[in-house]
Structures are given as C-alpha cells and as structure tokens.
Amino acid sequence: MTIPIRIITLLSLLNLSVLASDWPQWRGPDGTGIATASDLPTEWNDSKNIAWKTALPAWSGATPIVIGERVFVMSPSEQAAKAEAAAVEQPPRRGPGGRPQRRPQQAGVDGPGGNELLLICLSRKDGTELWRAQVDSGNELKRKQNNSSPSPVSDGKYVWATTGNGIVRAYSIDGEALWKVSLEDSYGEFGLNWGFASSPLLYEGNLIIGVVRGQNTEAPGYVVALDGKTGKEVWMVDRPSDAPYESKDAYTTPIPVNVNGKTQIVVSGGAYVTSHDPKTGVEIWRSGGLNPENSRNYRIIASPVAANGIVYAPSRKTPLLAIKADGKGDVTESHLAWKMEDKSGPDVPTPISDGTYFYVLNDFGQISCFNAQSGDVIWGPEETGIGRVSSSPLLADGKLYLVSETAEVAVVQAGPKFKLLGTNSLDNSYTLSSPAAAGNQIFIRTGEHLYCLSKS
Numbered sequence: 001m002t003i004p005i006r007i008i009t010l011l012s013l014l015n016l017s018v019l020a021s022d023w024p025q026w027r028g029p030d031g032t033g034i035a036t037a038s039d040l041p042t043e044w045n046d047s048k049n050i051a052w053k054t055a056l057p058a059w060s061g062a063t064p065i066v067i068g069e070r071v072f073v074m075s076p077s078e079q080a081a082k083a084e085a086a087a088v089e090q091p092p093r094r095g096p097g098g099r100p101q102r103r104p105q106q107a108g109v110d111g112p113g114g115n116e117l118l119l120i121c122l123s124r125k126d127g128t129e130l131w132r133a134q135v136d137s138g139n140e141l142k143r144k145q146n147n148s149s150p151s152p153v154s155d156g157k158y159v160w161a162t163t164g165n166g167i168v169r170a171y172s173i174d175g176e177a178l179w180k181v182s183l184e185d186s187y188g189e190f191g192l193n194w195g196f197a198s199s200p201l202l203y204e205g206n207l208i209i210g211v212v213r214g215q216n217t218e219a220p221g222y223v224v225a226l227d228g229k230t231g232k233e234v235w236m237v238d239r240p241s242d243a244p245y246e247s248k249d250a251y252t253t254p255i256p257v258n259v260n261g262k263t264q265i266v267v268s269g270g271a272y273v274t275s276h277d278p279k280t281g282v283e284i285w286r287s288g289g290l291n292p293e294n295s296r297n298y299r300i301i302a303s304p305v306a307a308n309g310i311v312y313a314p315s316r317k318t319p320l321l322a323i324k325a326d327g328k329g330d331v332t333e334s335h336l337a338w339k340m341e342d343k344s345g346p347d348v349p350t351p352i353s354d355g356t357y358f359y360v361l362n363d364f365g366q367i368s369c370f371n372a373q374s375g376d377v378i379w380g381p382e383e384t385g386i387g388r389v390s391s392s393p394l395l396a397d398g399k400l401y402l403v404s405e406t407a408e409v410a411v412v413q414a415g416p417k418f419k420l421l422g423t424n425s426l427d428n429s430y431t432l433s434s435p436a437a438a439g440n441q442i443f444i445r446t447g448e449h450l451y452c453l454s455k456s
Contacts, residue, residue, distance in 0.1 A: 191217025214248020
C-alpha cells in the first residue's frame with residue numbers, strides 16, 4: 001500500500017511510533033476524517049464481520065482512537081439508579097446574571113451517565129480492557145452531549161484526555177498519570193451555552209486547544225498550546241469576536257492546514273474562521289461571513305475541513321464557506337473560493353473532502369457531493385434511510401461510512417455517482433460518536449458498546 005506523502009509528513013510531526021494506519025485523534029492522522037484503511041466490510045450482523053464488541057459504562061460523543069494494539073475511549077462511569085441519582089442533587093445551571101436555567105433532557109437518554117469521567121484502554125485484538133483511569137469528576141447532560149465529549153489523542157508514547165470541565169490530563173501509554181491542567185482555572189470559565197466539547201489537536205508535540213466561547217462570559221475566546229510532555233503553556237492568544245449572544249459559542253476542533261509547504265492551525269466559530277501560526281499562535285488571516293445576518297443563536301458545531309489549500313467552514317446549515325488558505329489579514333472577500341447557501345447543509349456532522357470531491361452529510365441522513373474546487377453540485381442530496389445523524393462521516397477504502405443516532409450505518413460509494421452499498425444496524429442505542437478506521441478494521445462507538453468490524 002502506498003502512503004500519501006502528505007500523511008507521512010503530518011505523521012512525522014506527531015511521533016514515529018504513530019503509524020499511517022493508526023487513528024491517533026478525532027478525524028484521524030491529518031484531521032480530515034480520511035483513513036488509509038482497506039478491505040473494509042460493507043455489511044455485518046451478529047454472525048458476520050463483527051470481530052468483537054465491548055460493553056461501555058455509558059454513552060459519549062467522543063470518538064475512539066487507535067494506536068498500535070490499543071484502542072482508547074472516553075466514557076462516563078455507569079449511571080446510578082434513578083433513586084440513588086436523585087439523592088445527589090446537581091447544582092442549578094446558571095445563565096447570564098446568575099439566573100438558574102432549566103437542564104434540558106435529550107431524547108434517547110435518561111441522564112448523562114455516571115459522575116466519573118474515564119479514559120479506558122482496550123486491546124485492539126479482542127476488546128478486553130487493559131486499564132482505565134479517572135480523568136475527572138462532575139458530569140452533566142448538556143442537550144446532545146455530556147462532559148466526556150472531547151476525544152482523546154495519542155502519539156504512541158503518551159495519551160491525553162480532555163473533559164467538558166476543562167481538565168486536561170496526560171498518561172503514559174500504559175496508564176501512568178503524568179500531569180493535569182485545568183483550562184478554567186488558567187483562563188476563566190468557559191461560558192458556553194451547551195458545555196465544552198472541542199477535542200485537542202496534537203501538533204509537533206503540543207496540544208492545541210480552541211475555546212470559542214461567549215454567551216455566558218464577557219471574556220474573549222482563545223487558542224492555547226500546551227507542551228504535551230509537561231502541560232506547560234507554550235503560547236496562548238485571544239480570539240476576539242463581535243458576534244452576539246450564543247453566536248459567540250462554538251464546539252469545533254482546530255485543524256492543521258498545509259499552505260505552500262507550511263502548516264497553519266485553523267479554528268472556526270464565533271462568526272469567523274481564523275488561521276494561526278503553530279509556533280506562536282499569532283493570527284495569520286481571518287474570514288467573516290459565517291453569520292451573515294448577525295443572528296443571536298448562530299453557534300457552530302461542525303468543524304472546518306481542509307484539502308488542497310482550501311478551508312471549508314460550515315456554520316449553522318448555511319452558509320458553508322470555501323476559503324483559499326494562502327491569504328493574510330482580512331480575507332473575507334479576497335479569498336472566498338465559493339459559498340454554499342443551500343439549507344441542506346450540515347449543522348452537527350463535519351463534512352469531508354479528498355480534494356476532488358466535497359461530501360456534505362446533513363443532520364437528516366441526506367448526503368450530497370460537490371466539486372471541491374468550484375462548489376458545483378455533482379449529486380445529491382440523496383437519502384440514505386438511516387435517520388437523524390450527529391456523527392461525522394468516515395472516508396475509507398473508497399467508501400463513506402455514515403452513522404445515525406440510532407446506530408444505523410449507511411455505506412455509500414465515494415466518487416462521481418451516488419450508490420448506496422448497504423445499511424446495517426448495530427444495537428439501536430443513542431450514538432453520537434464518529435467512526436474510526438485503522439488497518440482493515442472499522443471502530444464504531446455506540447451508546448452501549450465499542451464495535452470492531454472487519455471481514456471474517
């Protein structure tokens with residue numbers, strides 16, 4: 001198998017112990033959702049192509065990562081029985097001015113899971129648990145997530161875990177606790193309406209974390225780089241926004257973007273897309289346009305995507321901006337390659353692109369394909385029949401894997417013609433996590449289990 005040069009380059013910035021076939025962080029080795037995996041199954045059932053499944057303590061939106069012979073997942077502990085849980089009264093959630101706010105309930109779940117927030121290491125071979133660590137405590141149901149949403153990240157030597165409370169912890173690959181940092185203690189309360197959910201990006205040994213916040217705080221958002229070995233701050237820059245109210249909030253993850261042989265770090269949300277120098281955090285360029293009507297509730301969930309020098313930045317269904325990444329300063333007009341204003345755009349799922357095609361999966365399980373350079377529609381929106389979707393698509397082995405909130409999986413042929421290759425069920429539990437792929441295996445984390453799928 002030939003490994004693309006761009007993937008080798010990016011992996012060399014992580015650690016030599018991370019292989020191109022690993023899935024070391026949310027959306028894979030280069031943050032695109034594209035895997036080098038091959039010979040993957042398109043159908044499975046209880047007696048076919050399920051290598052193993054492991055029960056997990058509770059549900060989570062965090063994506064599993066795969067490093068060598070280990071798989072890591074975040075999870076709350078098992079939820080207490082309702083009578084017991086009722087005796088542990090959660091403090092009221094506070095809004096602007098300290099006013100109590102109602103805690104919303106999410107369809108499909110009866111609570112956030114247990115109070116402990118865990119990092120669990122499993123054997124890739126058979127799913128047996130190798131070790132677990134309590135990263136943090138304090139868990140809440142925050143509409144479509146709980147406090148275990150950020151995905152872990154690893155370089156093959158260390159593994160880092162982040163929680164919705166802003167705790168960042170480092171462990172050896174064998175589970176030895178190394179250091180702990182509280183983002184809120186260091187930089188102030190998050191102030192996000194629906195909790196912190198961004199995953200860290202690992203780049204050249206640093207954890208880069210974007211905190212795009214604002215509804216319940218006057219403090220600006222920021223981007224921070226922490227030294228992966230020590231947890232010490234390498235740099236921190238404010239990321240100001242003039243967006244109103246909830247539109248200051250975002251739940252996106254930073255991505256690396258290759259621009260003429262140099263890497264930039266791109267962060268989306270708060271009505272803007274910004275690019276930063278990975279060594280200093282200094283802002284290189286900024287594009288507006290994500291909230292053209294200056295709405296009060298234009299929070300952004302889907303993360304940016306990059307391919308062939310273009311950054312694709314979703315908003316709240318519309319617009320979706322395609323921005324040429326080689327600018328400086330305000331590039332709102334000068335570097336707009338194209339714009340999608342179709343209401344069928346994504347809200348929660350992050351799009352995916354191989355540089356030729358740009359795929360958009362919306363929240364209702366419909367998928368479309370566009371020309372990545374021009375934005376012209378190639379096909380779609382097409383129905384997949386899997387229902388509501390919050391997880392982001394996986395592109396691997398010439399196929400797109402799409403996972404619904406009820407653990408239905410559609411497999412779609414990638415390329416210029418739409419073809420639904422099949423749909424498969426897992427356990428019908430509340431599923432938010434995006435799929436991962438490594439080697440000849442797919443890993444799907446449902447509300448109840450972690451599944452390893454491979455041809456049998």
